[in-house]
Amino acid sequence: MKRPVLQPLLAWALRDLLRRPLESGLLVTALLLTVCVTAAPLLFTQALSTTTDLMLKDAPSLIVRKFNALGWTPIPSDQSVQLAKSVPGVIAAHPRVWGRVAGPAGPLTVIGVDRYGPPLPQSTALPGRGEALAGTDVKRDHAAPFLTLTGQRSATLRVVGRSAAKTDVAESNIVLLHIDDARDLLGIPDGYASDLAIEVFNPAEENAILPDLTAAFPWTVRITTRTESAGIYAAGLARIGGMAVAFLVPALLALCLLVAVTIRDRFGHRFEIGLLKALGWTTGDIVRLQVSRTCLIGIPGATGGMILAFLLVFWPNANWPGRLLCPEWQALTSRLAFSPGDAGLILLEVTGLVVLPFLAATIGTVLRCAVADPQEMLERTNF
Amino acid sequence: MANRLTLRPLFLIALCLTGLLTLFLWGSVAARAAGPGSGPEPGRKPLDENNRMQISAQDRCPVCGMKVAEHAKFSSAIQLKDETTFYFCGTGCMMRSWLHPEIFLAAEKEQLQTPVVRDYFTGEEVDGRDVFWVAGSDVIGPMGPALVPVKGEKALEAFKRRHGGKTVFRMDEMNDDKWSAITGRKAAK
Numbered sequence: 001m002k003r004p005v006l007q008p009l010l011a012w013a014l015r016d017l018l019r020r021p022l023e024s025g026l027l028v029t030a031l032l033l034t035v036c037v038t039a040a041p042l043l044f045t046q047a048l049s050t051t052t053d054l055m056l057k058d059a060p061s062l063i064v065r066k067f068n069a070l071g072w073t074p075i076p077s078d079q080s081v082q083l084a085k086s087v088p089g090v091i092a093a094h095p096r097v098w099g100r101v102a103g104p105a106g107p108l109t110v111i112g113v114d115r116y117g118p119p120l121p122q123s124t125a126l127p128g129r130g131e132a133l134a135g136t137d138v139k140r141d142h143a144a145p146f147l148t149l150t151g152q153r154s155a156t157l158r159v160v161g162r163s164a165a166k167t168d169v170a171e172s173n174i175v176l177l178h179i180d181d182a183r184d185l186l187g188i189p190d191g192y193a194s195d196l197a198i199e200v201f202n203p204a205e206e207n208a209i210l211p212d213l214t215a216a217f218p219w220t221v222r223i224t225t226r227t228e229s230a231g232i233y234a235a236g237l238a239r240i241g242g243m244a245v246a247f248l249v250p251a252l253l254a255l256c257l258l259v260a261v262t263i264r265d266r267f268g269h270r271f272e273i274g275l276l277k278a279l280g281w282t283t284g285d286i287v288r289l290q291v292s293r294t295c296l297i298g299i300p301g302a303t304g305g306m307i308l309a310f311l312l313v314f315w316p317n318a319n320w321p322g323r324l325l326c327p328e329w330q331a332l333t334s335r336l337a338f339s340p341g342d343a344g345l346i347l348l349e350v351t352g353l354v355v356l357p358f359l360a361a362t363i364g365t366v367l368r369c370a371v372a373d374p375q376e377m378l379e380r381t382n383f
Numbered sequence: 384m385a386n387r388l389t390l391r392p393l394f395l396i397a398l399c400l401t402g403l404l405t406l407f408l409w410g411s412v413a414a415r416a417a418g419p420g421s422g423p424e425p426g427r428k429p430l431d432e433n434n435r436m437q438i439s440a441q442d443r444c445p446v447c448g449m450k451v452a453e454h455a456k457f458s459s460a461i462q463l464k465d466e467t468t469f470y471f472c473g474t475g476c477m478m479r480s481w482l483h484p485e486i487f488l489a490a491e492k493e494q495l496q497t498p499v500v501r502d503y504f505t506g507e508e509v510d511g512r513d514v515f516w517v518a519g520s521d522v523i524g525p526m527g528p529a530l531v532p533v534k535g536e537k538a539l540e541a542f543k544r545r546h547g548g549k550t551v552f553r554m555d556e557m558n559d560d561k562w563s564a565i566t567g568r569k570a571a572k
Contacts (some may be wrong), residue, residue: 088541
């Protein structure tokens with residue numbers, strides 16, 4: 001005997017939904033949007049946290065910058081390295097030449113590269129004078145492969161390769177240059193650097209070393225520790241998380257409305273259940289039918305909502321959540337890191353928060369109707 | 384018939400007791416067979432030719448049982464004369480084993496050869512007898528307040544300025560009395 005393509009109960013549920021296509025479509029859309037609005041802020045804050053963790057993981061233990069009465073000023077490279085290395089606890093010190101310049105489509109971070117660093121992807125040669133390695137999100141001039149950058153001076157560089165793999169979130173929006181080109185562009189004199197990156201062996205030294213390190217330099221310096229940077233990011237994330245809650249409130253109100261409408265709708269169709277019971281359907285059959293019906297609405301709604309939320313947050317250059325929740329977003333990165341474990345946890349949270357109440361509303365109502373007397377249900381309903 | 388019914392539970396109890404007794408005896412014999420010679424498990428790899436530690440992911444501290452690779456900043460080692468090497472989660476566990484190898488390493492004191500520790504500031508692996516040891520500082524190791532190895536007098540001054548420290552000693556000055564005075568506990572416990 002040929003088996004039916006659809007289980008009879010599933011086919012019945014589908015026909016039931018198609019009898020009222022507008023109502024069913026609206027229900028799926030409402031659920032989809034509720035899931036999306038609930039999941040997007042949660043995914044966004046989680047992704048931002050993962051991204052900052054990734055970026056801080058490879059950050060130096062300490063960053064020393066020189067200041068004078070006018071603010072930041074370049075630091076003498078060789079002298080600062082010698083002074084830093086004289087402090088017990090410093091295992092490495094490296095002067096860095098970097099800064100923000102204007103690119104063809106917005107601000108970019110340029111980093112001067114020499115044989116001491118920063119490390120380049122394997123099989124990538126150091127950029128020579130007039131050459132650049134551009135990050136994956138850097139937009140070039142129309143006359144590719146050239147890139148025009150404007151800092152203290154303007155320079156047009158030939159793009160000779162990519163600075164990082166596509167997945168490297170921290171390096172998607174940077175341009176690596178020959179260190180002398182970077183100095184020219186940023187207006188940093190020869191023998192000077194933007195700041196000094198320092199490594200310590202023991203993380204406990206990051207804070208303990210500060211008085212000795214500050215005293216070692218004959219200039220006014222500002223030292224930022226990795227812990228301090230993590231704290232700044234954590235404070236920013238807490239603020240964004242708080243703002244994200246503001247998005248959850250209307251979503252949860254919409255969910256309450258959705259649940260109320262579902263309960264009312266199911267009570268409004270009690271006569272159907274009464275009729276089916278009068279025709280000989282068992283309580284189990286009716287519950288299975290209603291579960292199938294709910295799944296036909298819930299699964300596409302919830303799945304679509306999660307996919308939409310995912311695309312809104314993780315689609316390359318989809319930076320609207322950042323602009324909305326985090327104004328300094330453009331300066332951070334244009335691509336967020338995705339952690340499957342965390343995303344799975346959020347999926348479970350949203351399922352618990354949105355889909356389960358929806359399912360409970362339907363099944364609870366149906367159970368109450370299914371165990372009632374069919375004659376009473378038919379008599380009480382005016383149809 | 385009545386007798387058979389009365390004896391059956393007694394027979395079952397006797398059977399269970401015999402089983403338990405057999406298990407107990409087997410366990411005792413197995414433990415004796417393992418004997419003091421088997422002792423704690425040494426590290427998978429010995430020190431290399433430069434006396435640098437080669438800690439494997441499976442190596443456990445013979446004193447507390449913690450995984451050594453998870454506490455790399457404070458890890459240390461003792462190599463015996465037969466090149467058997469034990470890795471430790473922290474310097475405290477290493478020092479206790481150095482004082483009482485017969486308890487923690489199942490080895491005689493004469494078999495001890497090289498204690499290797501990491502300098503607190505640089506992470507350089509050095510002989511524990513060549514560094515200053517600081518106790519009573521604010522540095523916390525894997526097992527609590529740490530015994531900190533610091534190489535050089537300049538580094539020692541910097542360490543004391545940053546982290547304090549009640550006692551400074553050399554490894555050959557350490558004994559049971561000093562351990563008790565520093566930690567308030569017995570090293571051999």
